Amino acid sequence: MxxxxxxxxxxxxxxxxxxxxxxxxxxxxxxxxxxxxxxxxxxxxxxxxxxxxxxxxxxxxxxxxxxxxxxxxxxxxxxxxxxxxxxxxxxxxxxxxxxxxxxxxxxxxxxxxxxxxxxxxxxxxxxxxxxxxxxxxxxxxxxxxxxxxxxxxxxxxxxxxxxxxxxxxxxxxxxxxxxxxxxxxxxxxxxxxxxxxxxxxxxxxxxxxxxxxxxxxxxxxxxxxxxxxxxxxxxxxxxxxxxxxxxxxxxxxxxxxxxxxxxxxxxxxxxxxxxxxxxxxxxxxxxxxxxxxxxxxxxxxxxxxxxxxxxxxxxxxxxxxxSTFTGRAPDEPSVIGEAMTDLFGPILRQALPEILDVFLPPATCSYRVAILAIDKLYPGQAKRAMLGFWSLLPQFSMTKYVIAVDPDINLRDWDEVMWAVATRSDPERDMIVLEGTPIDQLDFASPRVGLGGKLGIDATVKFGSETSRPFAARLVMPDDVDARAEELFAALTRKTNTEGSAR
Structure with missing residues (x-):
């Protein structure tokens, strides 16, 4: 540019x-x-x-x-x-x-x-x-x-x-x-x-x-x-x-x-x-x-x-x-932080190529929670990416929760992210818990000022040595059927609106 x-x-x-x-x-x-x-x-x-x-x-x-x-x-x-x-x-x-x-x-x-x-x-x-x-x-x-x-x-x-x-x-x-x-x-x-x-x-x-x-x-x-x-x-x-x-x-x-x-x-x-x-x-x-x-x-x-x-x-x-104010989102820092994700995203991908996209939900105080979309090619790669994220920039060392998802998940849709957490992660196998790490001094949830834990959640589909059972196929409607249904539904909507106006 x-x-x-x-x-x-x-x-x-x-x-x-x-x-x-x-x-x-x-x-x-x-x-x-x-x-x-x-x-x-x-x-x-x-x-x-x-x-x-x-x-x-x-x-x-x-x-x-x-x-x-x-x-x-x-x-x-x-x-x-x-x-x-x-x-x-x-x-x-x-x-x-x-x-x-x-x-x-x-x-x-x-x-x-x-x-x-x-x-x-x-x-x-x-x-x-x-x-x-x-x-x-x-x-x-x-x-x-x-x-x-x-x-x-x-x-x-x-x-x-x-x-x-x-x-x-x-x-x-x-x-x-x-x-x-x-x-x-x-x-x-x-x-x-x-x-x-x-x-x-x-x-x-x-x-x-x-x-x-x-x-x-x-x-x-x-x-x-x-x-x-x-x-x-x-x-x-x-x-x-x-x-x-x-x-x-x-x-x-x-x-x-x-x-x-x-x-x-x-x-x-x-x-x-x-x-x-x-x-x-x-x-x-x-x-x-x-x-x-x-x-x-x-x-x-x-x-x-x-x-x-x-x-x-x-x-x-x-x-x-x-001047400005700081408070629970939305505030200017959260708006600026969300826009800046587009600027440091390429730097993050340069250092960790498996990370396709990153999202820091403004509602979680901008950087307390990070969601990573991972191009996962081998077992354990999601955990490697989460550990790398925490180490890349000083600001990321303050992030408490990192969730890794597959590319088919819209990481800006909280419902989809939580669906992935609920259906693709197991607490016994897919959690990284770190203790005694740097934490924002303003975080009252941490047990000590400036020092606390971190949690990584691998919400990707498991394969290879990560699991002993095959993962189930996702429910997906064929594109042509979905397109036809869209046409039918649009026609039904027009008909309903027309009949409603006639009454």
Whole structure:
């Protein structure tokens, strides 16, 4: 894949203009309270597959007027996720295949195949971020987080929560954007210039934090709130191999990420940023974060995380504050996660060719349950594929349940999957139980924080040494008989409707 379907979106405003032209953005002029009300409205919109919402008059009892409108539900549909990457939804799988080719390109065997590698070479050039001059359009504002329309999403939340901030970190040493990590980490606002950054131990930001802490040095941290859509999505997807988030953004945009220097810390941020928070994290300074409602549908336990101290806040004229909520699906993370399956599916198949397809049901908190369609050629292959899945990406190590099915099962139809489990698996033979494995820290079902079990279910038809009895044939009606029955039923339906109208 070498091109986008849509014009480049250099910043968030251009993407919003595109959505508006396509009637996929709604301006809400009524006052909407950022405490609970914005979340409740967002939930209604995402449940109905509705448009992105620009809340022009966000409100709060103790704030006269916020400095920016509030944008929610930006990626609340699969279509808008694809559009943010410059694609129509049907081309998401092609982008996944292209990313897989970048991870492990095949050597050309002919001149024709050599020409096919030109898009890969161009993408390689676009992975290198480009430094540009200081962005004078980002103007200094009062360093006061309470003047931003930060949501309180759920009734028992510990306080306001920045949910869509792109946290930019780097390791100690000279400032080199090639080593940057971009991650979406929630930030609990404690006051005008303090917030708590919550990053899980295996995330890139947490790795950088440990490096700074071990050297006893103050860590510079920049936080973007709102930027071009490709960079936003690059920050949330599992990157293939050693490709950084900025490199992914360059691939998605067909041009290198442009980075401008910060004003008070030794770092750069994407030129498309709407609002930039520049600050520092002290080596051992933490605060108790939470509880907050999370994607599990429960409140998570409070825990200590690093304290972010704001040094300066810069924003564009007419900047937009981007936010979301997390909760039981449907929420934006579950919508984005389902769309991203098309992107990492080819990478998964590249590593484990027997896996034909994968589905992470959004209702199961996006990644707690995975269903794999297997091209099974030999006994035990389904178990090999399940073990390989758990090992491929850090995110998959958090998956608790993996179900392997045959290609004749529609893995997106829960009834069919459960039929396969009920009729093709035996608990004595077809279960893999792993103990003491990494588990999401927010999983209250696990006996210990961050540590629990996993279950694999082989719901494929058994053959060879897997069974001592032949497996029964599946009931299938011949295609010609089924087609004839369809014609007869359609005629009966028309006749019934005609007679009903006559009465």
């Amino acid at each position: 070498s091109s986008r379907d849509l014009q480049p979106f250099r910043n968030l405003k251009e993407f919003l203009a595109f959505l508006s032209e396509n009637r996929d953005l709604l301006h809400v002029r009524d006052r909407v309270d950022v405490e609970l009300e914005a979340t409740a409205l967002h939930r209604k919109a995402i449940e109905s597959g509705g448009p992105a919402l620009l809340l022009e008059t966000p409100a709060k009892a103790d704030v006269k007027q916020f400095v920016a409108p509030l944008l929610v539900n930006l990626f609340g549909t699969r279509k808008r996720v694809a559009n943010g990457l410059g694609l129509t939804p049907d081309h998401l799988p092609e982008l996944g295949e292209f990313l897989a080719s970048l991870r492990a390109p095949s050597p050309p065997a002919t001149l024709r195949e050599t020409f096919k590698l030109f898009p890969v070479a161009r993408a390689g050039l676009n992975t290198r971020p480009k430094r540009v001059s200081f962005d004078k359009q980002l103007k200094a504002a009062a360093p006061d987080l309470t003047q931003l329309p930060v949501q309180t999403c759920w009734p028992d939340d510990a306080g306001p929560l920045i949910t869509w901030g792109v946290v930019v970190t780097r390791p100690p040493g000279p400032d080199d954007p090639r080593s940057y990590n971009l991650g979406i980490y929630r930030m609990q606002v404690l006051g005008k210039d303090t917030a708590i950054i919550r990053w899980l131990p295996f995330r890139g930001g947490a790795r950088h934090y440990r490096q700074w802490r071990d050297e006893g040095k103050v860590m510079p941290v920049a936080v973007m709130i709102g930027c071009d859509p490709a960079t936003l999505l690059a920050a949330v997807m599992p990157a293939p191999g050693n490709i950084s988030e900025l490199a992914l953004a360059g691939i998605f945009n067909n041009s290198s990420a442009r980075l401008s220097p910060c004003s008070m810390i030794d770092m750069h941020v994407p030129e498309s940023a709407e609002i930039v928070l520049e600050g520092e994290v002290q080596p051992e300074e933490t605060a108790l974060e939470g509880p907050f409602g999370d994607h599990t549908g429960y409140y998570n336990d409070p825990a200590p995380y690093p304290l972010f101290r704001l040094r300066t806040l810069r924003m564009r004229d007419n900047a937009v504050y981007l």
